[in-house]
Amino acid sequence: MKQINTLGAKSIVDVNLTPSSEAESSLFFYLPKAREVQNQLRVLGDLGQLRGAVSRTRGRMSRLGLSSILDLLLHFPRTYLDLSTIKKISELQVDSKVTVIGQVRTIDKRRSFSGKDILQIVISDGSGYLIGVWFNQNYLADLFKVGDQVAFSGTVKFNYGSLQIVNPLYDVLDGPGTEETDVLNTCRIIPLYPLTAGLSPRTFRKLIFRAIREFSDFLDLLPLTFRMSQNLDLLSSEALEQIHFPSAKNLLLISRRRLIFEELFLLEFALAMKKRSAFQLPGVALSPDRKILEFMEGLPFRLTRAQRRVMGEIWKDLSQPHPMNRLIQGDVGSGKTIVAIIALMTAVFNGYQGAFMVPTEILAEQHYQRLCFLVKDWGVKVALLTSSLTPGQRKSFYEDMARGEIDIVIGTHALIQENVAFRNLALAVIDEQHRFGVRQRGRLKDKAVFPHLLVMSATPIPRSISQTIYGDLEVSLIDEFPQGKRDIKTILVEESHRERAYQLIKQEVDKGKKAYVICPLIDESDKMELKAVLQETEFLQNVVFKDYQVGLLHGQINSVKKAQIMEKFRGDGVDILISTTVIEVGVDVPEATVMLIENAERFGLAQLHQLRGRIGRKGDRSYCLLCADLREKEEAKKRIDAFIKISDGFKLAERDLFIRGEGQLFGERQSGFPDLKIASMVRHKKIIGKVREKAFAFLEDHRFRRSQKLLQACCHRLLPPRFFEDQG
Numbered sequence: 001m002k003q004i005n006t007l008g009a010k011s012i013v014d015v016n017l018t019p020s021s022e023a024e025s026s027l028f029f030y031l032p033k034a035r036e037v038q039n040q041l042r043v044l045g046d047l048g049q050l051r052g053a054v055s056r057t058r059g060r061m062s063r064l065g066l067s068s069i070l071d072l073l074l075h076f077p078r079t080y081l082d083l084s085t086i087k088k089i090s091e092l093q094v095d096s097k098v099t100v101i102g103q104v105r106t107i108d109k110r111r112s113f114s115g116k117d118i119l120q121i122v123i124s125d126g127s128g129y130l131i132g133v134w135f136n137q138n139y140l141a142d143l144f145k146v147g148d149q150v151a152f153s154g155t156v157k158f159n160y161g162s163l164q165i166v167n168p169l170y171d172v173l174d175g176p177g178t179e180e181t182d183v184l185n186t187c188r189i190i191p192l193y194p195l196t197a198g199l200s201p202r203t204f205r206k207l208i209f210r211a212i213r214e215f216s217d218f219l220d221l222l223p224l225t226f227r228m229s230q231n232l233d234l235l236s237s238e239a240l241e242q243i244h245f246p247s248a249k250n251l252l253l254i255s256r257r258r259l260i261f262e263e264l265f266l267l268e269f270a271l272a273m274k275k276r277s278a279f280q281l282p283g284v285a286l287s288p289d290r291k292i293l294e295f296m297e298g299l300p301f302r303l304t305r306a307q308r309r310v311m312g313e314i315w316k317d318l319s320q321p322h323p324m325n326r327l328i329q330g331d332v333g334s335g336k337t338i339v340a341i342i343a344l345m346t347a348v349f350n351g352y353q354g355a356f357m358v359p360t361e362i363l364a365e366q367h368y369q370r371l372c373f374l375v376k377d378w379g380v381k382v383a384l385l386t387s388s389l390t391p392g393q394r395k396s397f398y399e400d401m402a403r404g405e406i407d408i409v410i411g412t413h414a415l416i417q418e419n420v421a422f423r424n425l426a427l428a429v430i431d432e433q434h435r436f437g438v439r440q441r442g443r444l445k446d447k448a449v450f451p452h453l454l455v456m457s458a459t460p461i462p463r464s465i466s467q468t469i470y471g472d473l474e475v476s477l478i479d480e481f482p483q484g485k486r487d488i489k490t491i492l493v494e495e496s497h498r499e500r501a502y503q504l505i506k507q508e509v510d511k512g513k514k515a516y517v518i519c520p521l522i523d524e525s526d527k528m529e530l531k532a533v534l535q536e537t538e539f540l541q542n543v544v545f546k547d548y549q550v551g552l553l554h555g556q557i558n559s560v561k562k563a564q565i566m567e568k569f570r571g572d573g574v575d576i577l578i579s580t581t582v583i584e585v586g587v588d589v590p591e592a593t594v595m596l597i598e599n600a601e602r603f604g605l606a607q608l609h610q611l612r613g614r615i616g617r618k619g620d621r622s623y624c625l626l627c628a629d630l631r632e633k634e635e636a637k638k639r640i641d642a643f644i645k646i647s648d649g650f651k652l653a654e655r656d657l658f659i660r661g662e663g664q665l666f667g668e669r670q671s672g673f674p675d676l677k678i679a680s681m682v683r684h685k686k687i688i689g690k691v692r693e694k695a696f697a698f699l700e701d702h703r704f705r706r707s708q709k710l711l712q713a714c715c716h717r718l719l720p721p722r723f724f725e726d727q728g
C-alpha cells in the first residue's frame, strides 16, 4: 500500500531549534533572508494570489472577514477530529470513529422508493468489505473509479448485514493527479473550521493547506535568542502548519502555546510602542506648590492613605515635561473625584486650564456643584458646559474658554463634540472611562498640544485585563474606602414580601435617610416603557408612599429640571427618588441608605454594582433590595446570586466575565481593541502579565533592534488603525 504522506510528521526532536535554518544567523542579530522578507510582504496580499481561490470562493471568504492570505492562515480551527486511527476492516467495531483505507470495488447509484438518490461505494482492504453511503449526492460518484485507493472516515455502522459509514469523509489516495493536498480529510487529525454557508470544509482545507505550503515560509517575528529564552520551540511558520494540520497531539499543543504567546506578545508590544511614543511627546511640567497643599488642608476631610499615594503618583507624572497617561482604578465610593479635583487645581495654580469630562449631565452637575463649593475661596473660575446652554451663553462660554477666563470646565461629550478651543489646557480628566470609547479619549487630547490625561474607572473589568485594555496607561489603585468597608445588605425580595420592602424604605426615610427606587428603562426614548415608569411612580406616590415626598428622574427630563430634582433629593424636598439608570454612575448622595431595584434580572452585574454604589456612602448600614423575575432565567439567576454574595467590585467583575464570557469586553468596536484570534484575555490571564513584561522589555532591548522594526510594521498591519489613533 502506498505510504500516506501527510505533512511529514515531525517529531519533537526535529523541531528543536538546534540545527535549523537559523543556525547561520548570529546569536543576537537575526538577519532576515531576502526571500523570507518577501514572503512576509506577500502574505499580506489578497487571496487572489492563491491558486484555486476563485472569485466566488473569495466572496464567501470575505463574509468570514478573510481577505488576505494572512487572514486565511490566522483563521484557526474551531476544533479537530482525530481520524488518525487507521483500522483493518476485519477489526472494525460498530460505532467507533475510524479511518479505513481500501480499494474501490463497485460504485452503485440508485434511487430509493421514497425518491432519494443513494450512492454506495464498496471498498475492500483484503480483510473485508465496507460500504460508503451517501444520500442525494450522486454527483460524488464521478470522483471515484473502480480500482482507486481511497480512505473513508466516519462512524462505523452495521446495516442490512454489512459494515457501512454514512456520509464518510473521504480522500482519493492514488488516483491520477493525486497530490499531497488530497489527503486532508481523512487519515489524520483534521481541522474543523468556523465556516459560512457555501464554503465546503473540503475546499477550505485545501486552500488553507496551499496557503501554508506556498506562503508560510516567512520570517519569524521573534528572534531566535528570545524564543530560546521563552522555550518556544517552533518557528511560527511551523506552528501555523501544526495548528491547521497537526501531525500529533503534542505538536498541536506546543503550536497553540507558541501562537498564543505570539498574539499576546504582538499586542503588548504594540501597547508598549504606544506608551513610549506618548511619553516622548512634549508636555507641560506642572509642579505642586504650597498653594495646593493649603487647598488640601482646607478640604472638609483628610485624604485616605490610598488617595495620598495616588496623588503622589499623579504629581510625579505631572512634573515631567511629557504628557501623563494615567488610569485611576477604584471601586465605587473609594473617593476618586477629590483626587481628580486636586490634580485639576494643580494645573490651575500653575497657570493652566483643566477639563473634566463625565458621561452624564447629572454627574457633570454634581461635580460642578462640588467643585464650586471647594474652590470658592480661591478665585478659581469653574464653568459647566451642558446641552442646555442657550446659543448666547454658549457663545460667551467659547470666548471665555479661548481667552483663558475659565480655569476648569466640566462637561459631557459636548466637550469634545463641539469645537471647544482652550487657551492652555494642561490636564484633561475623564471620569468613568468605561463609558467612553478610547476614541473619545483621543479626541479630548487633541484639544491642546499634549495635555496630561487622567482617566478614572470604577473597574468594570478585572485588573489583569484592564492592564491590557488600557495598556498604554499607567495604573493607580485606590484600594481603600474613606469610611472603611461599606455595610450593605443585599436581599432578594420575594414578590409576596414586597410590602416589607416598602416598609423598610419608610423606616429608613423616617430616620432621615434617603431612598432610591430604580426602574429599568432599557431605551430611554421608548414611550411605552416610559409610560410604565410614570405609572409606577404615580402608584408609589399616591398609594405606597403617600405620606412621603417622591421625585422622578429619567432621561427625557431636561437637564435644568434634572438638576433641580437632584438638588431636592440632596436637601429636604425629596425623600424617595424613583429613577431610571440615569443615576447609575457617580451620583453621590451620602444620606441614601436604601435602594429598591425593580426587574433586577434585566441589569448586568457591572450595572448592578454601580447602582448599589449609590447607597451607604457614609458607612451607614444600608439595604439593596432586589425585585426580580427569575423564572427560567438561568444566567440572570447566576448574576443575582453573585451580586448578593459578592460586594467587592473587582471580584464581581471577574465573576461577570466568567458568566458572560469575554465577548462583551471587546464587543465594543469603538474601543479600537483588536479581536484576539487564538489567545483569550480570560483563559490566558495568568500569562498575559508575563508576556506584557517581556514585550515591554523587548522594546527597550537594543539587541533586538531589527526585530523591533519588523514587529512594528506587523503591529501596524495587524491591529486596527483605531488602536493607534489616540497617540496624540
Ligand code: ADP
Residues within 6 Å of the ligand: 301, 302, 303, 304, 307, 330, 331, 332, 333, 334, 335, 336, 337, 338, 458, 482, 483, 586, 588, 590, 617
Ligand atoms: P467615586 O470613587 O465612586 O467617584 P467619590 O469621589 O464620589 O467616589 O467619593 C465618595 C464619597 O466619599 C464622596 O461623598 C466624597 O466626598 C467622600 N470622600 C472622598 N474622599 C474622602 C476622604 N478622604 N474622607 C472622607 N470622605 C471622603
Ligand code: MG
Residues within 6 Å of the ligand: 336, 337, 431, 586
Ligand atoms: Mg465617581
